[in-house]
Amino acid sequence: MSDPRACPECLRRAWLLARLAPYIERIATGAPGSRSPELLRLSDEDLAAVAAPSVATQVLAGVREIEERRLRDELRAAQCWACCRHDTLYPEGLRDATDAPRALIGRGDPALLEGIEPDDAVTVVGARRATAYGREVARELGRELAAAGLVVVSGLAFGIDGCVHRGALDAGKTVAVLGCGADVAYPQAHRSLWRRICEQGLVLSELPPGTGAWRWTFPARNRIMAAIAGMTVVVEGARRSGSLITADLAADLGRDLGAVPGPVTARTSAGPNDLLAGGACLVRDAQDVLDAMLGPGARRLERSGPSLDPQLRAVLEAVEGGADSPDALAAALDLSGAEAAAALASLEAHGYVSCSLVGSYTRTMLKPSADI
Amino acid sequence: MHKRATRANSPPSVVAMLATARTFTLDGISARPVRVEIDVRRGLPAFSVVGLPDPAVREARERVRAALSNCGFEFPLRRIVANLAPASLRKAGPGLDLAIAVALLTASEQLEWKALPQVAMVGELALDGSTRPVPGALAIAEAARELGAETLLVPTGNGPEAALAPGIEVVGLESLAQLPELAAGKWRPASPQPLPLALDADRGGGDLADLRGQPHLRYALEVAAAGGHSLLMVGPPGAGKSLAASRLPSIMPPLAQEEALEVARIASACGKLTDDFAGPRPFRAPHHTVSPAGLVGGGNPPGPGEITLAHRGVLFLDELCEFRRDTLEALRAPLESGWVSIARAGSARRLPCRFMLVAASNPCPCGRGETDAECSCAPQAVRRYESRLSGALADRIDILATVRQPSAEAMGGEAGEPSASVRERAGEARERQASRLGDGRCNAEMTPAEARECVLSEGAAALLAESYSRRRLSGRAHDRVLRLAQTIADLAGAEAIGREEMAQALQLRRREA
Numbered sequence: 038m039s040d041p042r043a044c045p046e047c048l049r050r051a052w053l054l055a056r057l058a059p060y061i062e063r064i065a066t067g068a069p070g071s072r073s074p075e076l077l078r079l080s081d082e083d084l085a086a087v088a089a090p091s092v093a094t095q096v097l098a099g100v101r102e103i104e105e106r107r108l109r110d111e112l113r114a115a116q117c118w119a120c121c122r123h124d125t126l127y128p129e130g131l132r133d134a135t136d137a138p139r140a141l142i143g144r145g146d147p148a149l150l151e152g153i154e155p156d157d158a159v160t161v162v163g164a165r166r167a168t169a170y171g172r173e174v175a176r177e178l179g180r181e182l183a184a185a186g187l188v189v190v191s192g193l194a195f196g197i198d199g200c201v202h203r204g205a206l207d208a209g210k211t212v213a214v215l216g217c218g219a220d221v222a223y224p225q226a227h228r229s230l231w232r233r234i235c236e237q238g239l240v241l242s243e244l245p246p247g248t249g250a251w252r253w254t255f256p257a258r259n260r261i262m263a264a265i266a267g268m269t270v271v272v273e274g275a276r277r278s279g280s281l282i283t284a285d286l287a288a289d290l291g292r293d294l295g296a297v298p299g300p301v302t303a304r305t306s307a308g309p310n311d312l313l314a315g316g317a318c319l320v321r322d323a324q325d326v327l328d329a330m331l332g333p334g335a336r337r338l339e340r341s342g343p344s345l346d347p348q349l350r351a352v353l354e355a356v357e358g359g360a361d362s363p364d365a366l367a368a369a370l371d372l373s374g375a376e377a378a379a380a381l382a383s384l385e386a387h388g389y390v391s392c393s394l395v396g397s398y399t400r401t402m403l404k405p406s407a408d409i
Numbered sequence: 410m411h412k413r414a415t416r417a418n419s420p421p422s423v424v425a426m427l428a429t430a431r432t433f434t435l436d437g438i439s440a441r442p443v444r445v446e447i448d449v450r451r452g453l454p455a456f457s458v459v460g461l462p463d464p465a466v467r468e469a470r471e472r473v474r475a476a477l478s479n480c481g482f483e484f485p486l487r488r489i490v491a492n493l494a495p496a497s498l499r500k501a502g503p504g505l506d507l508a509i510a511v512a513l514l515t516a517s518e519q520l521e522w523k524a525l526p527q528v529a530m531v532g533e534l535a536l537d538g539s540t541r542p543v544p545g546a547l548a549i550a551e552a553a554r555e556l557g558a559e560t561l562l563v564p565t566g567n568g569p570e571a572a573l574a575p576g577i578e579v580v581g582l583e584s585l586a587q588l589p590e591l592a593a594g595k596w597r598p599a600s601p602q603p604l605p606l607a608l609d610a611d612r613g614g615g616d617l618a619d620l621r622g623q624p625h626l627r628y629a630l631e632v633a634a635a636g637g638h639s640l641l642m643v644g645p646p647g648a649g650k651s652l653a654a655s656r657l658p659s660i661m662p663p664l665a666q667e668e669a670l671e672v673a674r675i676a677s678a679c680g681k682l683t684d685d686f687a688g689p690r691p692f693r694a695p696h697h698t699v700s701p702a703g704l705v706g707g708g709n710p711p712g713p714g715e716i717t718l719a720h721r722g723v724l725f726l727d728e729l730c731e732f733r734r735d736t737l738e739a740l741r742a743p744l745e746s747g748w749v750s751i752a753r754a755g756s757a758r759r760l761p762c763r764f765m766l767v768a769a770s771n772p773c774p775c776g777r778g779e780t781d782a783e784c785s786c787a788p789q790a791v792r793r794y795e796s797r798l799s800g801a802l803a804d805r806i807d808i809l810a811t812v813r814q815p816s817a818e819a820m821g822g823e824a825g826e827p828s829a830s831v832r833e834r835a836g837e838a839r840e841r842q843a844s845r846l847g848d849g850r851c852n853a854e855m856t857p858a859e860a861r862e863c864v865l866s867e868g869a870a871a872l873l874a875e876s877y878s879r880r881r882l883s884g885r886a887h888d889r890v891l892r893l894a895q896t897i898a899d900l901a902g903a904e905a906i907g908r909e910e911m912a913q914a915l916q917l918r919r920r921e922a
Contacts, residue, residue, distance in 0.1 A: 166788045195788055226792065362811045363625040363916065374624030379912035386876045386915065394798050394920050395643040395772040396811030 045105040047121030047140040060089035065253035073253035078136040115220035115246030130155040134264040138243035144219040145239035155267035158188040163197025163272035171273035177402040179204025181323030211238040216254035263287035270295040274308035295320040341406040352380040425450035428516035432508035435545040437758040438678035440552035447512040452488030460493030480538035504543035507532035522592035529553040530562035538585035542566030544680035550574035568601030607689040617828040622819025629810035635838035636896030637851035639766035644812025650769035658690035659828040662836035691722030697731040701739040711751040719764035729768040730797040737802040809919040838899035868908030
């Protein structure tokens with residue numbers, strides 16, 4: 038753990054946010070001008086005056102009185118470090134955003150931020166309530182993008198975010214940006230994932246250690262995710278969802294926007310489909326992301342699975358056609374139950390299909406070698 | 410001249426008279442011997458029962474009093490003390506009525522029965538003196554034989570059940586009024602016919618032919634029955650999960666004589682023996698609101714729970730995700746060991762519970778499945794389901810069967826393969842397992858060391874290694890797949906596990922989160 042390098046002034050802003058959190062919670066609504074990213078543009082004094090007029094002076098004075106040593110002790114106790122905008126470690130992308138946090142508090146490997154340019158990172162976000170399709174795409178995108186050497190940024194939430202992190206951890210580097218203190222595993226159920234990211238990647242937050250999550254802190258952390266990366270990809274999400282806020286924020290900064298298409302009938306894919314209609318980059322796989330960020334053909338992904346015999350190929354096509362259980366497959370191809378089961382198991386062993394906890398099969402993004 | 414029925418050597422006395430009779434009380438599912446001692450002496454008329462009687466035993470006083478008078482006997486207007494020995498054992502149930510009545514009749518010299526020391530008896534009395542059946546007659550008959558009794562006197566309703574125990578003469582008694590003739594040797598009822606043991610047929614339960622379509626589910630059921638593997642079915646409501654589970658006993662190989670007796674003994678002790686036959690494989694489906702004590706056994710004195718009733722049969726947990734967590738946790742150890750130990754202050758019971766676990770669940774609380782666009786379940790609710798489906802109990806489940814709504818053609822189509830032919834294949838597979846692992850053991854019980862001794866073909870080993878190296882299998886799942894593959898090979902009659910069998914086992918295995 039390297040020593041915290043942020044200056045105390047910038048750090049005090051983080052502590053101020055933590056103290057104002059309950060007040061901001063009261064006034065932060067969806068209305069223009071009082072969304073949390075917009076509120077956070079305000080200076081310390083203005084923010085305190087807007088959020089907590091009655092106790093503004095006490096809060097400000099209280100935060101100013103915190104000694105530098107105490108700030109650093111608290112960081113150290115939480116195994117965190119911090120960098121601020123006066124620091125070389127501060128991600129270049131955040132300097133583009135006027136509302137970016139002054140200090141970032143991190144837990145994990147600070148080297149991940151060393152000289153990070155927007156084009157070195159990609160943000161992949163999506164719905165918490167994701168379908169098996171969305172999860173699969175998210176995992177695969179995370180894995181491939183990390184394997185291609187990009188830092189994969191997401192928000193550690195349920196659903197898509199978690200899958201992105203898991204995929205990225207398998208192959209490379211990932212950064213989780215949290216809406217609570219970097220030492221707080223939120224959501225609780227992602228505790229083990231959070232720990233893995235702390236060990237193999239990096240967890241970032243603009244709030245001091247120990248701060249809990251508020252409703253307003255999620256749109257606030259979205260602005261960090263949007264700014265830090267050169268491209269934001271939305272995998273799944275309803276209209277008016279948090280993922281789309283991230284996409285909006287990224288678009289405001291002039292970042293690339295990508296979206297994974299989904300069925301037009303699915304509510305969960307309405308968000309990305311709207312983005313596509315609005316001109317976002319179509320993302321079918323990691324190669325599309327690399328082409329959009331770095332220019333067509335700048336970096337090529339080479340990955341294909343083992344070759345398949347004609348029978349397995351037919352089974353794979355049936356799964357692509359929607360046969361998600363052995364019975365459906367047996368009916369589609371006129372196989373016995375045992376044959377269908379064996380074929381699915383072979384495909385699963387090769388990595389072409391995956392099976393959920395409740396036994397439904399989905400196609401992975403792995404392509405048979407002959408297709409390429 | 411007074412004659413003492415049981416103690417011919419003791420000095421006669423008119424002041425006090427003593428008689429004893431042998432009976433049994435049920436403790437869990439086993440019978441404990443009890444000696445009823447009756448002392449009738451001069452004094453103010455009274456009738457007291459001592460020796461840790463429970464309320465049902467204490468009330469025997471009133472039943473015996475009425476039964477004696479209504480059968481033409483005289484209830485002695487003396488001071489009567491009934492002692493139930495051993496005094497430290499808690500006596501429960503009304504089964505002691507008959508013994509108390511017989512001892513009282515003997516002590517008051519209304520009955521003279523030379524063979525009484527060789528007779529054990531059990532039965533409840535009605536107020537008119539007729540007998541009523543009691544639970545546990547089979548266990549009692551066996552215990553009586555062990556103790557050297559030659560004859561067991563039971564209510565007629567218990568006759569066929571008690572006659573299942575070899576080596577003891579069972580006499581079915583209809584009423585107390587028959588006692589003097591029986592004691593004098595003037596009358597002897599015909600020996601009751603033992604209950605037929607359902608060793609061969611799938612009597613009672615339905616037939617697997619009722620399950621239409623669903624080839625995958627049928628296959629999973631067959632493998633589960635052949636290897637004794639536990640099974641989890643996941644699918645929407647109404648797709649046939651409960652039907653499939655209820656047909657499972659009908660495709661399991663028939664019970665051996667000794668096993669069928671075990672089943673009958675438990676059913677008899679719980680009063681669940683039917684009138685037609687004994688010892689079909691039990692099928693128990695407790696509701697998901699069942700308490701831990703109801704499931705694994707409990708209470709004071711400890712009684713058997715659902716898992717003991719499911720011994721040698723199927724325990725079906727429908728709506729697995731709705732069961733209380735502590736209830737499911739309580740299942741883990743018994744599932745592993747085949748025994749459940751219930752300890753209470755002053756007493757501990759060990760009850761058998763080797764059952765096959767079959768569970769069913771919807772894919773999510775609304776039942777549509779998360780992949781369905783119509784699914785309206787909150788993510789938390791879905792995760793709660795997932796955590797149950799991958800929780801500690803699920804760890805003990807081998808097979809995952811995905812159940813889908815059968816197609817219209819399948820529903821209208823012809824009936825499926827009947828139970829009998831599936832059972833035959835499963836039976837053959839079990840025989841192979843028994844010859845390899847030892848009598849009565851099946852693949853599901855293989856230890857990790859035994860599992861690693863399974864013979865794999867090259868293709869099977871390669872496929873398993875590939876799955877394992879891709880981290881799609883945990884170490885525990887690795888052994889589970891080996892056991893499953895061995896069962897599939899046994900079903901196919903193959904010497905070694907081929908690639909095809911391994912692939913099927915990989916597909917059938919339960920998934921981990």
